[in-house]
Amino acid sequence: MNNFKAVLFDLDGTLIDSEHFYFSNWAPILSEDYGLTINFEDWISHFAGHTLAHNVAMLNRDFKLKVDEEDMWFATRSRYAKADMRTIRLMPHAQELLEVVKSKELTIGLVTSSYKTTVDTVLGEHKLLDYFSFFVTRESVENPKPHPEPYLLAHKNLELAKADILVVEDTSTGCTAAKEAGLFCAAVSKQAVERERLNHADVLTTNLKELENILFSAS
Missing domain, CATH: 1.10.150 (DNA polymerase; domain 1)
Structure with missing residues (x-):
């Protein structure tokens, strides 16, 4: 993995x-x-x-x-x-995980149903925009998640085999979009009601540090 x-x-x-x-x-x-x-x-x-x-x-x-x-x-x-x-805070361990992924020279993309203005405002405030090679936002697609179009567009941008791509999501909506696009999806949620709906995720963790330990600690 x-x-x-x-x-x-x-x-x-x-x-x-x-x-x-x-x-x-x-x-x-x-x-x-x-x-x-x-x-x-x-x-x-x-x-x-x-x-x-x-x-x-x-x-x-x-x-x-x-x-x-x-x-x-x-x-x-x-x-x-x-x-x-x-004023919106980062999720715990978000920047650390981005640093780990960057250190391994992996391409990083953002796929969101939010608008680019939201991305620029929040990630800009936390000085994280430069981590990302590209952004797929609400303006980029006709059909947002749970439709696979956002992730199919991201896959097209990457020009990689689908097996080479990891998706990190926190909701069933996003995970469904990723899986329908044929991608490996790791879901991260501590919300019990959401975790019950994430049985289609390939990996399910409660926080980003746990995800880092599972996917990247031995790589």
Whole structure:
């Protein structure tokens, strides 16, 4: 498992600890504008790892709300700006793992459903942008995760055999995209509800340090 030539990282919940940030900004909107109260476990169960379009559709379908996607886009972006995404912390051991991968001269890519502005803001704040050879963001594809298109595009950019590529994800949505693209996927999550949905991952760990020990310590 340690002969990879490239590593593709997800962003939210994998490299950056953003789920509490998104939850803290969505929850007031849902409560104040739509009368729906959610807790963090609800966020992880229903929202985490999905696009805004998916979450709006889910709210309308499963919670019988009448949420307009454009309205929600403006409402969330307004709150994100006020909350300042630059305050989002890295996940534990994220920079150390990037250093290990870089030291082994592996190509590093980012494959995320977030927009490039989010990538630039958060990873730029932590001075991590230079670790990545390329970025596949929401603007890059027509079909975001769980569709395999983001990872198929990343594979095309790499010009490597699929067996040479490792994907690091934290949600079932991302893992599904990777596996549907024919790639090896290591999932990292300490959330019990998410771990139950990650039985299709090739490797499942609770944190990035554990992943480093499994995949790279002997390479």
